[in-house]
Amino acid sequence: MQQPWQRIFIRLASGIGYFKGIAIFAGGMIAGISINQLRCDVQIVYRALIFLALLLPAISWTVEESGQPDPLFQSNEIFDVRLIAPLTTLVKDRPTDEDLQGIFQFTESDNTVVDFDVQIRTRGHFRHDTCDFPPLWLSFEKSQTKDTLFDKQDRLKLVVHCDDSDRYEQTVLREYLAYRYFNVVTDQSFRVRLLRVTYVDTDDRRDEQTRYAFLIEHKNRVGIRLERKDLKLDRTTVNAIQADQLNLTSIFELFLGNTDFSPVAGAPGNECCHNYVLFGNDVDPLLSIPYDFDQSGIVNAPYAVTNENLGIRSVRQRLYRGRCANNEHVPTSLQAFQDNRDAIYKLVEDQEGLESRTRKIIVSYIDDFYELIEDPRDVERKILKKCL
Numbered sequence: 001m002q003q004p005w006q007r008i009f010i011r012l013a014s015g016i017g018y019f020k021g022i023a024i025f026a027g028g029m030i031a032g033i034s035i036n037q038l039r040c041d042v043q044i045v046y047r048a049l050i051f052l053a054l055l056l057p058a059i060s061w062t063v064e065e066s067g068q069p070d071p072l073f074q075s076n077e078i079f080d081v082r083l084i085a086p087l088t089t090l091v092k093d094r095p096t097d098e099d100l101q102g103i104f105q106f107t108e109s110d111n112t113v114v115d116f117d118v119q120i121r122t123r124g125h126f127r128h129d130t131c132d133f134p135p136l137w138l139s140f141e142k143s144q145t146k147d148t149l150f151d152k153q154d155r156l157k158l159v160v161h162c163d164d165s166d167r168y169e170q171t172v173l174r175e176y177l178a179y180r181y182f183n184v185v186t187d188q189s190f191r192v193r194l195l196r197v198t199y200v201d202t203d204d205r206r207d208e209q210t211r212y213a214f215l216i217e218h219k220n221r222v223g224i225r226l227e228r229k230d231l232k233l234d235r236t237t238v239n240a241i242q243a244d245q246l247n248l249t250s251i252f253e254l255f256l257g258n259t260d261f262s263p264v265a266g267a268p269g270n271e272c273c274h275n276y277v278l279f280g281n282d283v284d285p286l287l288s289i290p291y292d293f294d295q296s297g298i299v300n301a302p303y304a305v306t307n308e309n310l311g312i313r314s315v316r317q318r319l320y321r322g323r324c325a326n327n328e329h330v331p332t333s334l335q336a337f338q339d340n341r342d343a344i345y346k347l348v349e350d351q352e353g354l355e356s357r358t359r360k361i362i363v364s365y366i367d368d369f370y371e372l373i374e375d376p377r378d379v380e381r382k383i384l385k386k387c388l
Contacts, residue, residue, distance in 0.1 A: 069191045069217065070152050070217070070221055071149050071150075072149055072151075073193055076194070079149075079194070079195050081105060082103075082104075082105040082199075083103075084102055084104075085102030085118075085201075085202060086202050087203065088201055088206055090122065091133060094134055095121050096121060096123065099121050100121065102117075102118045102119075103118065104116040104118045116145065117140075118140055119139035121136070121137050123135050123157065131162035131163060132163045132164065133162060135157065135159055135160060136160060137156070137157060138157075140153055153221075154220075156215045157215065157218075158214075159175060159215075159216065160172070160197075160213045161212070162302075166355075167302060169353075170354065170358045171294070171302070172213060173212055174298065174362065176212075177347055177362070178293040178299060179192040179216070179291075181252075181256075184344055185248070185340050187226075188245060190217050191216075191222075193214060194213075195212070195213045195214060195215065196210060198210045219279075222279070228279035228280055228284075229279065229280065229281065230277050231278040231286070232271055233271065233278060234266070234271060235264055235265040235266065236278060236286060238263075238326070239325070242285040242287055243326045244326075244329045246288055246326055247326040247333050248332075248333045248336060249263065250320070250321065250323065253296075254318055254320050255337060256296040256297065256298045257296050257297025257315065257318045258296035258297070259312070260275060260292075260295035260296070260307070261273075261275040261321070262275075262276065263276040275291060275292040277289050277291065295315060297317065298366075318368075318372070321388060322383070322388065323387060338373070341370065344366065345366065348362050348366070
């Protein structure tokens with residue numbers, strides 16, 4: 001008696017149209033089954049192939065949508081753009097619930113100038129109230145971005161210089177690199193794209209200036225890439241989150257010298273989680289992915305402040321905030337950073353725009369992290385025994 005897999009093989013080998021007769025004859029000779037049975041099987045395959053052909057566009061869309069970042073975030077090259085908008089009004093009024101009209105302009109490789117209509121509003125909490133130039137939301141029209149570098153982009157966060165000085169521009173680059181470090185360690189992270197933005201004020205009150213900024217992958221697009229959805233929860237539990245992934249983020253926060261986060265709860269009045277986004281599906285444990293690193297020691301923003309409840313004197317002082325329940329994953333997490341050590345240093349070495357002094361400070365701070373994790377006594381004392 002034929003096994004099911006043999007029947008499937010013969011059916012798959014059978015073609016349509018011109019090859020139908022050949023398949024019937026050859027299949028019968030090979031498998032020793034009746035020609036009538038094979039003819040019936042070929043008809044089944046013929047109908048099945050037509051059905052699959054109708055499904056292929058949907059299947060192709062699923063493959064394309066998951067796994068790989070969108071075109072905008074597939075390259076790490078600096079992208080030159082012009083943001084033309086009423087910047088004086090934007091900075092003065094700082095609207096968070098209404099949009100201002102602007103133009104997002106760039107030049108393609110064939111020298112074609114592209115203008116996207118964008119809706120602009122300010123965003124953020126601490127930086128919104130503190131910075132002279134607050135962070136922005138940019139909303140694009142999908143009809144304009146289709147089949148361009150910005151394909152599938154709808155709404156993006158733009159991280160900008162907080163104040164008009166070189167020191168704050170270095171801060172932008174340092175936070176951009178913070179995202180890139182984690183990209184090197186894991187795909188379960190927010191992608192970023194560095195821009196060189198020329199700001200043009202249509203209010204004619206601010207001088208034209210060019211500064212570094214970067215775009216952050218939208219959480220909806222991250223969810224599609226990871227085959228999950230971002231979840232709107234008030235809070236969650238440590239046990240609900242994938243243990244090894246959560247511990248990897250905890251070691252990453254230690255690497256950054258960051259304590260301004262919670263992977264399980266939001267700040268009072270805000271949804272979960274504080275500087276983390278929860279992603280989930282119906283099958284797997286939750287993923288909690290970090291973002292927003294301006295309060296970390298490796299970024300060392302001029303406005304950064306410590307949490308006085310943690311007993312640290314400076315944002316550059318590292319304090320482990322991982323969970324004791326996940327301590328068994330610490331060795332694997334530390335090894336992930338060891339495995340990617342050269343790539344992390346290479347990011348700092350190659351980053352355009354970093355001043356020599358800034359580069360040395362970052363390298364020294366990273367050196368301190370690796371000295372810590374290479375000393376078993378420090379791992380025990382400063383990580384395993386400091387867990388929550």
